[in-house]
Amino acid sequence: MPEFADAIVFSSVNEVSHQTVELPPCGPDEIVCETLYTFVSPGTELRVLGGQYSKPKDFPLVPGYSAVARVLEVGTEVSGIRVGDLVSGRNPKAVAGVGAMWGGQASRHVYATRGEDRIVLLPKEADPLDYVVAEVAAISHRGIDAARPRAEETAVVIGQGMIGTFSAAWLLNHGCRVIVCDVDAGRLEKARSRGVAEAVNMMDEDAMGRLEFLLNGGADIVVESSGTSAGIQAAYRLLRKKPQAYGDDYKVEPIGFYGDDWPRLVVQANYIDEVSINPFSFFSGEGVTVLTPSDRGVEDRQKVVEAIRSGHLSGRDFVDLVLPYKEAASGYRKLLEREVSSVAFSWQSEKK
Incomplete structure (x- = not known):
């Protein structure tokens, strides 16, 4: 049976909407996760939304790359990751029918467990909102x-x-x-x-x-x-x-x-x-x-997770506003108008 997810979609330049997308199948070395929070990378995502980092042919697309999620399913060849683990995810596996830059703003993802796009495990009992900034x-x-x-x-x-x-x-x-x-x-x-x-x-x-x-x-x-x-x-x-x-x-x-x-x-x-x-x-x-550093490696991501765990960085102090994901258009508008500096989206609020 196919699995589906809700996604924030940039339908065209400066237009934010929502769409149901079909998840790709979970491969043997991949995992399926449910998203708890995502964090907007304002510089990147606002430029994508405004067309500076994207072209008309790229739309519609799912933006974002910073998410905290809970593992729901593990592939047959996955070792060391368990259902229920909390993870910090970056670029998820692409979905069909819509583009991605870089596909993170969605309620579920299929993530790699190998290579530079693999997830990073969060400490047990971690506060998801505290770690949502880790990728940025x-x-x-x-x-x-x-x-x-x-x-x-x-x-x-x-x-x-x-x-x-x-x-x-x-x-x-x-x-x-x-x-x-x-x-x-x-x-x-x-x-x-x-x-x-x-x-x-x-x-x-x-x-x-x-x-x-x-x-x-x-x-x-x-x-x-x-x-x-x-x-x-x-x-x-x-x-x-x-x-x-x-x-x-x-x-x-x-x-x-x-x-x-x-x-x-x-x-x-x-x-x-x-x-x-x-x-x-x-x-x-x-x-x-x-x-001229670019991107970040697995070791950089793990260092940030440890800095948050050890109290050297309080991630939630850098989140100005938390909104339900269905209010994404409002969140991006507030960032564009500089009413706030940072926004996180909650993906589980309607289930509570």
């Missing part, structure tokens, strides 16, 4: 992990969408002095409440001067997560330079320069517009380590 948070974690932050280093995060928000959180966990910037006052206020050293509104006339004064010569790490050309241009100005790049009036050389380490630029965004730079003027001071 793992993207930021990968970039920050690559930068190898050290306690007492100064870091700037440009942009306070979800990737930038989680980037700031991971840097704070490493003991860094974290400064964030954005153009949205509400996002900046949330960043302050989470413990950043300073939050600068880039709409202020003296924003760059304020940042440069706070940095006293530049940041050890800059995370560019705004996805804008202006963000990239700001990033190069904010990176610390070698002593000779400061000018004649800078007299006290930071002791860290003698450690033979370069400042790090972490590019944690996708860019719709092309960004052009002159390397010799962009990387003033003779060198910058540029990191």
Whole structure:
């Protein structure tokens, strides 16, 4: 007998609807799961909805990739996973008759148990809502992990969408002095409440001067997560330079320069517009380590699950609004209009 699921569907550009979809059969090394919560990845899903990451031929499609689910059925060759386990899932097996980018916003899924798309087990007795952010948070974690932050280093995060928000959180966990910037006052206020050293509104006339004064010569790490050309241009100005790049009036050389380490630029965004730079003027001071992490691996996802389990990250603190999945259109509208920064959908409310 075929199995069916409810799904949030982008039926065309800027149109959100619902559709019943038929699940693919469960293969021998796959599992069937019922969804408890999904989390919207705003940057990706809103660009898909708006047509920047999609073309007319791609619609209708099921968006999303971040879900917490309960295992209902295991394939005949599955080992180590049991019915009833809670899992964090990313890209599920595609369904027929509708596209996927990346198919996560649905009430049931067939997931792989092998390869990079496999599920990650959650701790027993886990609060599903606390872990619904894990897949998105793992993207930021990968970039920050690559930068190898050290306690007492100064870091700037440009942009306070979800990737930038989680980037700031991971840097704070490493003991860094974290400064964030954005153009949205509400996002900046949330960043302050989470413990950043300073939050600068880039709409202020003296924003760059304020940042440069706070940095006293530049940041050890800059995370560019705004996805804008202006963000990239700001990033190069904010990176610390070698002593000779400061000018004649800078007299006290930071002791860290003698450690033979370069400042790090972490590019944690996708860019719709092309960004052009002159390397010799962009990387003033003779060198910058540029990191361009993409996606996240199983090990990144597991590290985030452990961070939530151990109390180093409270996932539910990053969920502004929880809505029944049938109110998805309202949730995406609130994100577009910046009434909220993050939305999770509940898929079990009608059964309670």
